[in-house]
Amino acid sequence: MKIWLNRLPAAASLLECADSQDESDSDYTNNHDYNLLYEKSNDVREDCDCDCGKSTIDNLVFPSRSELAYKSSLVQTAPLYIQACATDRWLVCNPTATARIVVLDDEALALLQQFQTACVLSALLGPAPGFAAEDTFEMVALLYEQGILRDSAARPVRHELKADEHGQILTVWLHVTNACNLRCHYCYLDKNTENMSEDTAFAAVDAIFRSAQQGHFKQVHLKYSGGEASLVMSRVSAVHDYASRLAQQYGLLLSATLLSNGVMLSVSAIKQLKERHIRVMISLDGVGEYHDRQRPFKQGQSSFKYVDRTIDRLLAHDLAPYISVTVSHSNLAGLPALLRYILARDLRFSLNYYRDNDCAVQRDTLQFGDEEMIAGMRAAYRVLEEHLPQRSLLSSLIDKADLSAPHQHTCGVGHNYMVIDQHGGVAKCQVDIKRTITTISVRDPLKVLQQDRTGIQNVSVDEKEGCRSCTWRYWCTGGCPLLTYRMTGRYDIKSPDCSIYKALFPEALRLEGLRLLTYSTPITFTARVLSR
Structure with missing residues (x-):
């Protein structure tokens, strides 16, 4: 009679691979002598380019x-x-x-x-x-x-919500630049050359820590984003140094991630990131042409070889990047080869589905059908079965769904997440960054977002039609609220990708x-x- 199970404690089980990392790769400041397990238990989700702070169901x-x-x-x-x-x-x-x-x-x-x-x-x-x-x-x-x-x-x-990751970590998207050297077909931004000034950046950090203190958070997680954040690397370093000083002053933990397209990360930039314990997320949508189809340079040239070079460079400096994959009709057939590439380098990753938006180009090459996505993902899963990693993939395989712990909201929008644009405007979600609700000048910008009843409404899955009795509701949580609203005109209804999720949950399990x-x-x- 036998039973196989995850023998780690509940908090550590969500981070079972983190223990294998060298402590020098920790993304926490060294300002405080916190217990290592406590620190790791707060960094629940892998780094990604979304507002993925979740509210979890109490164990x-x-x-x-x-x-x-x-x-x-x-x-x-x-x-x-x-x-x-x-x-x-x-x-x-x-x-x-x-x-x-x-x-x-x-x-x-x-x-x-x-x-x-x-x-x-x-x-x-x-x-x-x-x-x-x-x-x-x-x-x-x-x-x-x-x-x-x-x-x-x-x-x-x-089982009600408990005040754990949801209540302890304030995650903030810092839009340090709107400039970018790529023109990705699915990008939701209108690019220009505007950068966040140093004064605005420091004022933004002040506002972040004011909200963290008012909301009784224990940790702040910054996502340096754009545009392409690595284009203003000196600004990122200066802002993070300032944030580190404030974290020590407020007695809070600080972690950070640089979200990058990976084409221009120099050795000097990598050293700056590593010195500051800033992790790196790289967007990679395929190997060779499958990546280039939807992530070309401004003039249309291929970008994969530069991203590949950057990944090798990061690994050579013991700074393993997290890989964010956007899956569309255009690159779905190349997903098996991409997973072989990722697994061969032992990289963490997430598979995220393309979301239609007003700025996307060549939409007919991006949009996918349900059966097409299901078949493509199953082909990708066969590669994973052939090369199973030791770490759990429960939070990586099905778009925004997370099977690692029950939760009621897909993301942290309206709860413990905010987006600060290059002018100091504060929005709920980076995909809806043009809709600013307040500014960094108010005493507690997060509270304003929490109380706002316009724009994105991130309701509990228990309030969504078609979700209330679903077996998978606390893993799927009804999908991205913004996508659901765009497709249905409602926030309180199941995701348009529901049939895909239901077909793939047994495969992921x-x-x-x-x-x-x-x-x-x-x-x-x-x-x-x-x-x-």
Whole structure:
């Protein structure tokens, strides 16, 4: 009887790969002597180019094993999701509660199935064929601790939001320049040569920390963006140095990411980033022509070879970039080759679907159909199955969906996220950066965004039509609110990509099950002959 599971604590499980990083690659300032695990538990999501601060569902608090021994009966949690992930191996999870994923063999599954109706625990201490009573108890305890079983006598509890990542991290998009050396076909910005002045940048940082203090945040995460932020690298360095001083003054943690197209990052720039513990996110949409089709230079020349050079340069300086992939009709066929490229370099990544916008060009080459996307993603998943990484991919595989923890909002818009443009205007989302709600001159710009009832409304998935009873609702959360509004005229309805998500969730879960089978050591209970 065997069970495979993620043995790390809940906070660390979301960052299971972070422990493998060299401490010099940490993106936290060294101004405070904080506990390392606490720091890592705050950096929940991988770096990306979106407002991905999420509100998560509170994890269950389980009684001790000694308390479990006195429970009158147990029953399977509902809904309980079970699917085959290999021969005689079964993936099991409850997507609406803890979302902890386990893999069971046939014998362990047979034991679990005895709890389809409420079952007195003492009645099972021995009858599991060939297993000692203590082994049966240990397996039942593991299933209970993972949220697969619950106390049938207790009334099911609705899991509310907890003040963790959502309440502790304020994430801010700093639009340090509107200039860019590329002309990506799907970009949502009208480019020009405007840069954020130093005075505006410092005033923006002041406003950020005022909001962080007013909102009782414990960490500020800055995303230096544009345009192409690396074009004003000296400004980025100066702003970050100023932010570091304020973080120390306010007693807050500070982390940061440079979002870049990757074509012009010099060795000098990389050294500046590394000295300041600023991570790097690179946009890469394919290998060779598949990237160049939708991310050319201004005059139309190819850009891939320059991005490839930058990635090699970053790796040579022990600053592994995070890869953000925008998937469209144009590059979908090249996704398998791109994943081989990414996996060969052991890079973290996310696969994000193209979103139509007013600034996009050649839309007919970008727009995709549901079945086309599903087939293309399945082809990409086959590559992942052939080259499974040790790290979990639960937050990487399905657009903005995140299977690593239940949550109620797709992003942090209107909650713990704001965008500051090059003039000091404050918007809710970078895709809607032209719609500024306030400015950095107000005392608490984040509070103004939180109270605003115009523009993007990032409602809970429980308020969305078509989502309320869906098994996957706390992983998908109804998709990007801005895209949904653009396509339907409503914020309180399911994503137009809903059918894609539903088709791919089982595929993504299967990959996680295979990963656990490949890299996790099972907890094994050996059948034995019991003495009378």
